[in-house]
Amino acid sequence: MADPGKPERPASRPRTGRANRRGVARLAAVQALYQMEIAGTSLNQVIAEFETYRLGGQEVDGDRFQAADAGWFRDLVSGVVAEQRAIDPEIDRALAVAEWPLKRVDATLRAILRAGVYELKARRDVPVRAVLSEYIDVAKAFYDGDEPRIVNGVLDRIAHILRGDEFGEPSP
Known part of the structure; x- marks a missing residue:
């Protein structure tokens, strides 16, 4: 039953193919990074756990997980x-505009x-607008408040x- 105090999100049409598998990988990567920070799980442990239990489109405790692009993850x-x-x-400098240091931001x-900044830096094969859109969607999966706008900003x-250069500006 939906919470009467919360507006319902409209159902979206499921995406298919590579883009959807990358989107699922982004969500899983955020979960893995959170787990590493909070539980102290090592990189190798978290990758093995996610690849074994969470990325393959399997069912866990009655929930069906969509398949993710394991390489992207x-x-x-x-x-x-x-x-x-x-x-x-870089994140700290961007947050400083709002006088909000990174250490005050929650782990998620x-x-x-x-993950978003890494993708902007390392994955020039993905357009900036796609990176922003994907991580705003990831934020919406976790938050109902202002956090998606913070991610966007x-x-x-x-x-x-x-x-x-992707915004028509000269390169630094």
Whole structure:
């Protein structure tokens, strides 16, 4: 039964193919990054766990999981871990505009922002607008409040710096 105090989200038409599998991989990557931060799970452990139990479109405890692009998942999680020392200051600078340091952001939102920034930096084969849209959707999967707008604002600021050419701006 729906919560009467919460507006219902309209049902969306399911996507198919590679884009959907990447979207599921992004969501799983955020969950894995969160688990690593909160539970202290190692990179190898989390990748093995997700590949065994969560990425293949299987059923777990009555819930059916869509299949994810395992390679995309591995790239995101391992890329964020490898580049986190460079990614976090970029996020911190973008959040400073709103006087909100990264350390005050909850672990799920940090994971979303880190994965989004990694993809902006490392995956130039994905258009900026697609990256922003995908991570806003990931934020909407976890939050009903302002967090999707925060994700949009932070990733947009960083995208203009890293990939301004896609907005018609001169490259730095």
